[in-house]
Amino acid sequence: MLLRACTSCPQPYTQILFRTLPQNHKGSYLRALQCSYNSVGNTLEPKDLVDRFGSDAVRYFFLREVEFGNDGDFSTVINNAHLANTIGNLLNRTLGLLKKNCQSTLAFDSDSAAEMKFKDTVEKLVKKAKDYYENLSLSSACESVLEIGNIGNLYIDERAPWSLFKQGGSSYETAAKDLVLILEAMRIIAVALSPVAPSLCLRIYSQLGFSKDQFEATTWADTKWGGLKVGSVMADPKPVFARIETEKEGGVVAKTGGVQQTSEAQGKNRGQGLAQAV
Incomplete structure (x- = not known):
């Protein structure tokens, strides 16, 4: 089937399923x-x-x-829980906060914005996904990539950047870094899940300011942390996967x-x- x-x-x-196999x-x-x-x-x-x-x-x-x-x-x-809620909603709410508070522009690059525990966890999950893809454990590969979205949702809920922005000063800077961190995780998801859901991942990549040609040129090496740069302008938030x-x-x-x-x-x-x- x-x-x-x-x-x-x-x-x-x-080109879709075999990119990492x-x-x-x-x-x-x-x-x-x-x-x-x-x-x-x-x-x-x-x-x-x-x-x-x-x-x-x-x-x-x-x-x-x-x-x-x-x-x-x-x-x-x-599909609703994983693609629309875990992934799509996280991207949409993060881009919405960025537009409202930072004019859709990254105030930091993803390397300088990284919180080490979060970054290390993402990197471990990427490594797991790669190993699963190579061993044709495709269900487990999808699960590992989805877990990046899960920890992203948990992180943004715990950090509450919408409240930090209201406080101003150093809290505003912290909130801006948090958004960059989440968007970098979304960029990595777009690369790591592209063998399975290429159209969805292209829409994610496009909202992060990249072109279709840039997306189609990605390889597994692009799952490395550090792809988003300061000053990059993100697209306006819109659903990348509508609930069914x-x-x-x-x-x-x-x-x-x-x-x-x-x-x-x-x-x-x-x-x-x-x-x-x-």
């Missing part, structure tokens, strides 16, 4: 996908899912939630075989926090 769904991708499949694994991965599809007789037509929800949402869900050879249920719960609305709020909308997961199980990775990330 995933292999067929990728015919609707905005880039060639080998070693050459000697690619053939076996394609065979595994094809076998997984052929083993299920009651699957839905993947193009129907892509037409309804978009290729990023479908590809992310099946790579994140369905292990090779297993069945699963396509659910809007996970369904007839049954929070329900499974398309069955692909197997046993339906509970909402609790589907949301198990949301909000695990900084402590569990390390």
Whole structure:
């Protein structure tokens, strides 16, 4: 199913999913996908899912939630929680604060703004994601990248830069650094998740002031901390992944075989926090 769904991708499949995978694994991965599809007789037509929800949402869900050879249920719960809430909302609220208080301009570069514990945690998660990609543990790779978004949300909630801006003085400077730190984490997410959700990641990268050509030229080396520079102007905030609305709020909308997961199980990775990330 995933292999067929990728015919609707905005880039060639080998450029999307294989950007970080070693050459000697690619053939076996394609065979595994094809076998997984052929083993299920009651699957839905993947193009129907892509037409309804978009290729990023479908590809992310099946790579994140369905292990090779297993069945699963396509659910809007996970896509809304992970892509719209954890990633999209974090970017939107951070850019909104930057526009309101800093005229959408970075007052610091990401190296000087870095809080070491946060930076170290992001770097560990990037290393985990790389290792998982190379071992074709794509679900775990997605989980590691998503956890960067989780700790970003936790960090901004704890730091409350909206309150620091109101205090002025050194607190204003601290808040400005916090926003740069979060946006650098978002930049890293855009690179690290691009093999799975390229259209979403392009929209993130574009809102961070980069061009489409710059995004398409990224490699895994661009997950290194330090890509945002002082004086860079960010785009106005707008949703990068709209929440998927369904007839049954929070329900499974398309069955692909197997046993339906509970909402609790589907949301198990949301909000695990900084402590569990390390």
